[in-house]
Amino acid sequence: LSGRLTGILDRLRRRGALSEADVAEALREVRVALLEADVALPVVRSFIEDVRAKAVGETVLRSVTPGQQVVKIVHDALVAMLGPPAPGIDLNAPAPVVILMLGLQGSGKTTSAGKIALRLRTKDRKRVLLASLDTQRPAAMEQLATLADRAGVMSLPIVPGQKPVEIARRALGEARQGGFDVLVLDTAGRLAIDEALMAEVAEVAAVARPHEKLLVVDAMTGQDAVTVARAFHEKVGVTGIVMTRMDGDARGGAALSMRAVTGAPIRLIGVGEKLDALEDFHPERVAGRILGMGDVVSLVEKAAATIEAEEAEKLAAKLQKGTFDLEDYRKQLAQITKMGSLQGLLGMLPGVAKVKAQLAEAKLDDRILKRQLAIIDSMTKAERRKPEIIKASRKRRIAAGAGVKVEDVNRLLKQFDDMTTMMKRMQKLGQKGLLRHGLFGL
Ligand code: GDP
Numbered sequence: 366l367s368g369r370l371t372g373i374l375d376r377l378r379r380r381g382a383l384s385e386a387d388v389a390e391a392l393r394e395v396r397v398a399l400l401e402a403d404v405a406l407p408v409v410r411s412f413i414e415d416v417r418a419k420a421v422g423e424t425v426l427r428s429v430t431p432g433q434q435v436v437k438i439v440h441d442a443l444v445a446m447l448g449p450p451a452p453g454i455d456l457n458a459p460a461p462v463v464i465l466m467l468g469l470q471g472s473g474k475t476t477s478a479g480k481i482a483l484r485l486r487t488k489d490r491k492r493v494l495l496a497s498l499d500t501q502r503p504a505a506m507e508q509l510a511t512l513a514d515r516a517g518v519m520s521l522p523i524v525p526g527q528k529p530v531e532i533a534r535r536a537l538g539e540a541r542q543g544g545f546d547v548l549v550l551d552t553a554g555r556l557a558i559d560e561a562l563m564a565e566v567a568e569v570a571a572v573a574r575p576h577e578k579l580l581v582v583d584a585m586t587g588q589d590a591v592t593v594a595r596a597f598h599e600k601v602g603v604t605g606i607v608m609t610r611m612d613g614d615a616r617g618g619a620a621l622s623m624r625a626v627t628g629a630p631i632r633l634i635g636v637g638e639k640l641d642a643l644e645d646f647h648p649e650r651v652a653g654r655i656l657g658m659g660d661v662v663s664l665v666e667k668a669a670a671t672i673e674a675e676e677a678e679k680l681a682a683k684l685q686k687g688t689f690d691l692e693d694y695r696k697q698l699a700q701i702t703k704m705g706s707l708q709g710l711l712g713m714l715p716g717v718a719k720v721k722a723q724l725a726e727a728k729l730d731d732r733i734l735k736r737q738l739a740i741i742d743s744m745t746k747a748e749r750r751k752p753e754i755i756k757a758s759r760k761r762r763i764a765a766g767a768g769v770k771v772e773d774v775n776r777l778l779k780q781f782d783d784m785t786t787m788m789k790r791m792q793k794l795g796q797k798g799l800l801r802h803g804l805f806g807l
């Protein structure tokens with residue numbers, strides 16, 4: 366999906382204005398890309414229509430390219446469909462609040478039950494009881510008991526030979542008597558949806574009357590996610606979704622389908638095997654991941670608000686001619702101070718991990734930015750135009766003038782050098798739209 370979209374958007378970037386035909390063409394390809402990413406067809410359809418309705422008639426911001434504008438519209442529609450952000454577990458019910466874990470075998474139900482228990486105990490200060498209704502897999506109950514120990518919560522004592530519904534009743538009684546705030550019921554999964562499993566889970570739900578019915582789905586699931594979500598939603602009702610294995614390289618397209626099919630919010634994200642590997646759901650992050658473009662969108666928003674297009678055009682021309690010098694760099698630095706936190710800004714740029722690490726090492730903050738400005742200010746015009754003439758004696762003079770050490774001057778020159786190298790590389794990669802707005806001018 367990512368490669369494909371980047372291709373389309375690059376093409377759009379090179380055009381002057383966003384016509385209706387441009388939008389239509391882009392959306393045709395977005396549609397194919399989403400289908401390739403295993404998003405269900407009806408979901409893709411409604412998504413495309415949503416985007417089309419928003420894109421047509423939208424004016425292109427002066428300092429943003431048409432392609433970037435399309436990224437933003439596509440992204441916003443994705444975020445809207447994936448939202449709401451960070452809903453967390455709903456505990457708004459009389460104690461004991463019952464949470465029922467649903468899903469196929471191996472989706473991560475038991476692990477997620479342990480993670481949720483740990484989170485509720487530590488963050489929400491709740492007394493949690495874990496109970497396994499998994500009578501299918503021999504070691505399933507022990508697995509949950511071990512997780513409960515590690516999470517520092519109680520688990521229901523194991524009584525061999527009981528049926529899931531009987532265990533659910535016993536767990537409820539125990540939770541009430543023991544004054545627990547939350548009861549998490551883990552269930553058995555099958556390799557695929559079958560009637561027996563659904564009947565069993567529906568029976569348990571009828572007895573335990575869970576406040577939350579969490580569907581646990583592996584992010585790697587493709588079209589299957591839709592079938593699973595629909596089956597559980599029809600038979601039991603789903604109140605929330607937990608996406609696991611988001612630490613893998615799945616793009617998370619399944620999230621879009623499941624959300625659309627059930628209407629239930631994506632409550633939590635599993636990002637590893639450990640008990641603390643559980644995160645809040647951030648629709649922008651997942652949308653960015655599905656598009657594979659980092660947070661280009663907010664970058665565009667900030668850029669649009671602060672950067673003068675003509676100025677940027679000039680810089681882009683200089684870059685192309687290889688005449689970008691320290692004077693231009695100074696302008697860029699001044700713009701960055703206007704745009705707010707440097708670290709925050711860097712965090713949004715895709716593919717700048719290396720530079721980011723360097724900057725983190727140099728502890729580049731706003732104070733350092735101001736120091737850099739001072740260094741450039743104590744250079745002569747000739748030095749700013751041709752940094753390569755700055756040798757030892759000039760460095761000493763500049764350092765003294767700016768009230769800094771020679772190392773600081775060296776560091777600035779090195780950074781300028783790294784930056785121009787990176788910009789040239791980005792230019793080759795076709796990131797012209799971003800370059801034109803001087804955003805790599807760090
Ligand atoms: P269940 O059959 O649905 O109860 O699935 P389990 O909770 O037993 O999980 C199956 C496997 O997936 C185990 O090896 C877990 O450690 C692993 N697992 C669960 N959640 C995650 C996750 O978010 N990331 C990763 N990498 N592994 C996970």
Ligand code: MG
Pocket residue numbers: 474475476499505551552553554
């Ligand atoms: Mg299990």
